[in-house]
Amino acid sequence: xxxxxxxxxxxxxxxxxxxxxxxxxxxxxxxxxxxxxxxxxxxxxxxxxxxxxxxxxxxxxxxxxxxxxxxxxxxxxxxxxxxxxxxxxxxxxxxxxxxxxxxxxxxxxxxxxxx
Amino acid sequence: xxxxxxxxxxxxxxxxxxxxxxxxxxxxxxxxxxxxxxxxxxxxxxxxxxxxxxxxxxxxxxxxxxxxxxxxxxxxxxxxxxxxxxxxxxxxxxxxxxxxxxxxxxxxxxx
Numbered sequence: 001x002x003x004x005x006x007x008x009x010x011x012x013x014x015x016x017x018x019x020x021x022x023x024x025x026x027x028x029x030x031x032x033x034x035x036x037x038x039x040x041x042x043x044x045x046x047x048x049x050x051x052x053x054x055x056x057x058x059x060x061x062x063x064x065x066x067x068x069x070x071x072x073x074x075x076x077x078x079x080x081x082x083x084x085x086x087x088x089x090x091x092x093x094x095x096x097x098x099x100x101x102x103x104x105x106x107x108x109x110x111x112x113x114x115x
Numbered sequence: 116x117x118x119x120x121x122x123x124x125x126x127x128x129x130x131x132x133x134x135x136x137x138x139x140x141x142x143x144x145x146x147x148x149x150x151x152x153x154x155x156x157x158x159x160x161x162x163x164x165x166x167x168x169x170x171x172x173x174x175x176x177x178x179x180x181x182x183x184x185x186x187x188x189x190x191x192x193x194x195x196x197x198x199x200x201x202x203x204x205x206x207x208x209x210x211x212x213x214x215x216x217x218x219x220x221x222x223x224x225x226x
Contacts, residue, residue, distance in 0.1 A: 009155070034215070043119075043205055043217035044158075089157065102148075102173070103215060107157035 003027045004092050006106035014114050019077040021109050023090030026071065030092040034103065035064060035075050038087045047088075048075070080113045087111070117142045121206050121218035127226050128193070128200065136191045136221045138206035145210060147189035151175060152203040152220075161204075164189055193223065201225050 005024045013019045023033075031052035036044035050057040050064045050073065057064050063076045077084055090106040119140045128134045140147065149161040160173030164183040178197025183189055189208075193200045201224050209215040 006157075036217075041203070041220065041222065043121075043207075043219045045217070046215065102160060102163060105150075105158040107155060 001026070002106075003030075004090055004104050004106040006088075006090055006109050008109050009107070010110040010112070012112045012114060013080045015082060016079045019075075019080045019084065019111055019113070021075040021077075021088050021090075021111065023073045023075075023106055024071060025073075025092050027092070027104070028071070029094050030104070032093045033064070033066060033073050034091045034093075035062075036089040036091060036105075037084075038089060038108070044089055077111075080111075082113050082115050085111055085113045119206055119208055119216055119218035121204075121221050124219070124221060126221055126223045128223060130225055131195045133192055133194050134200075134223065136193070136204055136206075136223070138189045138191065138218060139187055140189075140206075140208040140216075140218075141187060142208055142210075142216060143186070144208035144216070145186070146208060147183065148207040148209070149173075149179070149181065149189070149191045150205040150207065152205060158205065161191065 003026050034049040035047040037047050038044040048059050048062045048064050050066050055066050066073045087108040087110045089108045091103040093103050122137045146165050148163040150158040152158050159175050161179050162181045164170035170181050170183050180192045204221045206218040
């Protein structure tokens with residue numbers, strides 16, 4: 001049973017427009033969420049995170065929104081650039097101290113930004 | 116420069132052979148992990164270790180083994196019991212769930 005779901009395998013966006021990547025989760029114990037960006041044949045790189053005590057976190061062109069009641073988070077990229085073309089993974093975890101060091105990943109969404 | 120080093124980047128294995136993937140980190144992270152990525156499958160956890168000389172099975176541990184004799188090192192052995200070993204393998208380390216850092220990966224192909 002998938003605990004973290006990224007229902008869109010791919011997304012195409014025009015350069016300069018907004019990219020919105022979505023992620024849903026089912027485990028109510030998750031309270032820390034991360035987004036990773038991955039290029040082919042490379043390891044994922046950390047992009048942005050959000051704790052459940054917040055509903056929004058912003059870092060430059062990247063903003064993550066969390067809706068705890070809907071168990072939904074989204075990553076907004078504004079404006080989108082061709083270099084943003086990659087696979088984006090959503091990941092979730094419980095807070096340290098709960099005994100879990102594991103991240104649970106979604107299957108990823110491949111973003112293509114068209115010049 | 117702190118980071119995680121995985122070697123080799125590409126590895127070929129004959130059927131029936133064991134092969135060991137290397138992972139070294141100099142970030143002084145306590146925890147280390149091995150993930151496997153298959154097309155359309157995301158990242159699946161194979162094994163993880165929170166401290167030296169201790170490790171736990173992840174979701175897909177069958178056919179794999181690990182050791183954690185040193186804080187810096189967490190090698191993964193893909194045994195002949197792993198029926199479908201061709202995949203992209205990623206090592207990671209963390210301080211709790213913060214500062215989760217991945218290596219650049221090893222592509223294993225069975226020939």
